[in-house]
Amino acid sequence: MKQRSLGEWLAYLEQLHPSAIDMGLERSQNVLARLALGKLAPRVVTVTGTNGKGSTCAFVAAMLRAQGLKVGVYSSPHLLRYNERVLIDGQEASDERLCEAFAAVEAARGDISLTYFEMGTLAAFWLFYQSKLDAVVLEVGLGGRLDTVNVVDADLALVTSIGVDHVDYLGDTRELVAFEKAGIFRAGKPALCGDLDPPQPLLDKAHELAAPLFLRGRDFDLESTGDSWHWRGTTAEGALVALRDLPLLDLPMENATLALQAYLLMGLPWDVGQLRQALLDTRITGRLDRREVRWQGKRVELLLDVGHNPHAAAYLARRLAVRPVKGRRLAVFGLLADKDLPGVVEPLQALVDDWAVAPLDTPRSRPAAELADALTNLGAAVKSYASVDAALEGQCAQATADDQVLLFGSFFCVAQALEWLARQAPEG
Numbered sequence: 001m002k003q004r005s006l007g008e009w010l011a012y013l014e015q016l017h018p019s020a021i022d023m024g025l026e027r028s029q030n031v032l033a034r035l036a037l038g039k040l041a042p043r044v045v046t047v048t049g050t051n052g053k054g055s056t057c058a059f060v061a062a063m064l065r066a067q068g069l070k071v072g073v074y075s076s077p078h079l080l081r082y083n084e085r086v087l088i089d090g091q092e093a094s095d096e097r098l099c100e101a102f103a104a105v106e107a108a109r110g111d112i113s114l115t116y117f118e119m120g121t122l123a124a125f126w127l128f129y130q131s132k133l134d135a136v137v138l139e140v141g142l143g144g145r146l147d148t149v150n151v152v153d154a155d156l157a158l159v160t161s162i163g164v165d166h167v168d169y170l171g172d173t174r175e176l177v178a179f180e181k182a183g184i185f186r187a188g189k190p191a192l193c194g195d196l197d198p199p200q201p202l203l204d205k206a207h208e209l210a211a212p213l214f215l216r217g218r219d220f221d222l223e224s225t226g227d228s229w230h231w232r233g234t235t236a237e238g239a240l241v242a243l244r245d246l247p248l249l250d251l252p253m254e255n256a257t258l259a260l261q262a263y264l265l266m267g268l269p270w271d272v273g274q275l276r277q278a279l280l281d282t283r284i285t286g287r288l289d290r291r292e293v294r295w296q297g298k299r300v301e302l303l304l305d306v307g308h309n310p311h312a313a314a315y316l317a318r319r320l321a322v323r324p325v326k327g328r329r330l331a332v333f334g335l336l337a338d339k340d341l342p343g344v345v346e347p348l349q350a351l352v353d354d355w356a357v358a359p360l361d362t363p364r365s366r367p368a369a370e371l372a373d374a375l376t377n378l379g380a381a382v383k384s385y386a387s388v389d390a391a392l393e394g395q396c397a398q399a400t401a402d403d404q405v406l407l408f409g410s411f412f413c414v415a416q417a418l419e420w421l422a423r424q425a426p427e428g
Helices: 006-014 026-035 053-066 095-109 116-130 174-184 200-208 253-264 272-281 310-321 341-349 368-377 388-398 411-427
Strands: 043-048 071-074 086-088 135-139 156-159 191-193 213-215 221-224 229-234 240-246 289-295 298-305 329-333 354-357 382-384 404-408
Touching: 006 095, 006 116, 026 095, 026 116, 043 053, 043 174, 053 071, 053 135, 053 253, 053 272, 071 116, 086 116, 095 116, 156 174, 156 253, 174 200, 191 253, 200 213, 221 253, 229 253, 240 253, 240 272, 253 272, 289 388, 289 411, 298 411, 310 341, 310 404, 329 388, 329 411, 341 368, 354 368, 354 388, 368 382, 388 404, 388 411, 404 411
Parallel strands: 043 135, 043 156, 071 135, 156 191, 191 213, 298 404, 329 354, 329 404, 354 382
Antiparallel strands: 071 086, 221 229, 229 240, 289 298
């Protein structure tokens, strides 16, 4: 029988289950039992949160790899290639290895129907187990309690932040969201929360499980000094540890703060120089991602960010406020229909001089006319385009060397921008 290509596997996965999202663990637990993998690695870290999961995972993995450990990282969604979701020792899993993993899960599932995400997550677990890793870092896809990632028992469970998003699945209050995210906690295992105001259900869950709870603002925190930052944390035994004069990072230092506390609890070598460098070297495509493009003979600065909910937009606004541009900030913006449009644009409206809006290449896109109407009602200068490419080209055409083009709002938006950027490469 002809072997499926990765593209063929992904197309097969998309039609395997009646619905794209079907929360629950039973199906995945049954298939995982059939795979009989055992523990994925000696150290397993699970990360959830409304925002900041990706950068927190990247920081944790970078510090572990700086110690010479072989690390697997699972994340979602991807921007351009599915392979981005599964990293083994810093490298994307190959098409061949992913196909092998899908085949293993397909053979094990029998008549159990799995969603695209469930198949992909179990395939990543299979690959990690086969790769004989020292540690795995797992990003929760949606929520926590009922997310497929939660079929694995973690040694450390991290919650980055708690905001209202995906209300159809997680609820419309921070308390309901916190209950879902605390579902990744395990009895007697450390639980960490980077939110400065964790709702009571999260605290209750840690208490119920007798999980040692480490809270930002109490057990660990950061202090910014303008041109550097300081960190303090607490060991498992209660001793205080501090790092001073750390270099400023492009990625959120709040998430680096949480990652440092997680690393501290693993009992690994504490080499300050290695930790500093690991944090400084951490990058994530599409998150406060600074690029430069040559457009029609001139240099244009781009900033790409996948902020697509009010919490992420407010954070982006804070970062933009402390890094003003000499000229104007020209936005390119696209958003999915189920996102909180006013909550996303209002924090950024005062920081953007000119807006270009466009529909995204997905049926889930919010129409450009709706985006334009919302911004016009806020008094913003806005133009509508037929595509993200056209919006980008429109903003680049009017940008000067002192301006910045800010593209944000959705993974789809950033993915389209990255494809556009790749086509501009020959111009330099």
